[in-house]
Amino acid sequence: MEDKSYWDNAYIHLKTPWISSGLSQISKKHIKTYAQGSSVLEVGCGYGHDLVDLYSNSLNPTGIDISDQSIEKAKKITAEIEADLVCDDFIQWENNKLFDIVYDKGVYHNLQSPAERDAFCHKVSSCLNENGLWHSIIISSDRSQKYESHAGIFLQDFVSIVEAYFQILDIQKGLYGLRNSANDVDSWYCSVRRR
Ligand SMILES: C[S@@+](CC[C@H](N)C(=O)[O-])C[C@H]1O[C@@H](n2cnc3c(N)ncnc32)[C@H](O)[C@@H]1O
DSSP states (O other): OOOHHHHHHHHHTTOOTTOBOSSOHHHHHHHHHHOOSSEEEEESOTTSHHHHHHHHTTOEEEEEESOHHHHHHHHHHTTTSOOEEEESOTTTOOOOOOEEEEEEESSGGGOOSHHHHHHHHHHHHHHEEEEEEEEEEEEBTTOOGGGTTSOOBOTHHHHHHHTTTEEEEEEEEEEOOBSSGGGOOEEEEEEEEEO
8 A cells, every 4th residue: 555645745736536426326326235324434535525425325424544635625525514534544543433334435456465455354344343334446457548557456356355354245347436537447346244
């Protein structure tokens, strides 16, 4: 995973081509179908657009991001809603609350080794209530060339690590949902339940 300064610099210089267009229809459907409860932690919340959409869909969002630059921007975007914001490295974060849902968009595919992926999955699991849902949107390595400079993974790099901690419920391919839709790319929408 890139370090904090990488992400801070991206937000300072507005070099953030990954900006989410918000909660996609696939995510809404997965969450409605599989979630049990309404508290949701968004890991890597970025500008906070998805926090707003999660709130609009009757969920109680908390956003965490390693970049204080991102959290400052997210404070403005989420000013009109009830959302908790935390600036911390998710892996190191000492959380004292369990959630019904963990949601992340554009975070997992940045994990660069099996060890990092395992640590991430373990941490997600430890943040969830029993039967908690993890919904993750991950850019696919099978993507088209438009967004070539960005990370992506093969599905096996998700499934092979995740199954130790989670039961796989649903995996669907769809467009990522970029604000700049001309650059949109194939992604995996993954819903898994804590074992
Ligand atoms: C590709 S961006 C996606 C942002 C947002 N989810 C979106 O789709 O617009 C990844 C985000 O994850 C954050 N991030 C990276 N590593 C993190 C970590 N260890 N803990 C918390 N946030 C992290 C970055 O600061 C960045 O905002």
